[in-house]
Amino acid sequence: MGDGAGSEGAAPESLMFPSDAGPVEDAGPVPESDAPSEAEAPDPADEVPEDGRYDFGLPEGMALDSKLAEAMSPVLKDIGLTRGQAQALAGALAAHRQAEAGTGAKEWADIQTGWVNSARKDAEIGGARWDASVATAQGALARFGTPGLRAFLTESGGGNHPEVIRFMARVGNAIAEDRPESGGAGARPLEAAHLLFPSDKPKG
Incomplete structure (x- = not known):
């Protein structure tokens, strides 16, 4: 967030503690703690899962290929992909598949339209x-x-x-x-x- 002082010497307003709260008296140095604060807690998306299990989120309407995910997870872990990187890769692949499916559907519709036009002639x-x-x-x-x-x-x-x-x-x-026109008793389907x-x- 910077060093707390801008070019004019004014610190940015705190989002958690607005400026109308007034100045806070300096209580001296804060003792160091071995436990990381909430602000320092690592983002799970930046971690490589130790168990090698990645949770992939896909666009609505797309189903996860569980066998492919199971096969790829160890590979992603071995090359050191974080959860966020693996999700970005899955998102890119999903977008490609959606575009591919849309193109294929249009091509198939065009083929059927061609069939109908051919039949009409x-x-x-x-x-x-x-x-x-x-x-x-x-x-x-x-x-x-x-x-x-x-x-x-x-x-x-x-x-x-x-x-x-x-x-x-x-x-x-x-x-x-x-089919006989009379439809008499001697006729049979x-x-x-x-x-x-x-x-x-x-x-x-």
Whole structure:
């Protein structure tokens, strides 16, 4: 905090004891003590942990890789990194990972947008047929797809791929073509396996 006297000879005001408390009488030299005062207590962030265990704080939403932290802690201790230095390193790595994840997410979104644009222009399912193709594909998925398949296509983005849309639309069209219009007693629903593998005869 300096030597207590500024260039004009005025000492800075004490934060703990404001100037309105008045002058304090000199009580003589303060006896030395072996125990460090609170002001002299070392900051834990400036210490190298003796047990080699570092506590890393990460940004909200990021999970600590406990196995990586356990493997790296002895190395950090051996090279003499303090807790503060190790936290700074972890913070820098976390920021890099966040930026990397953001870039990857944008690239993946751009890929899916490209898939959709390609499907919209496709000669078989796109153009003037686009709305009908999507509706037919959705109908096939609703009829034969499971909740697990729907979740997979949504989470993976695979439902936006032109070939997936094409396949589902073809399945939907096959259902419409093979379904008798009369719906009489002689009609029976086709099995999904027969639609996917027409060379196999329906059972029964």
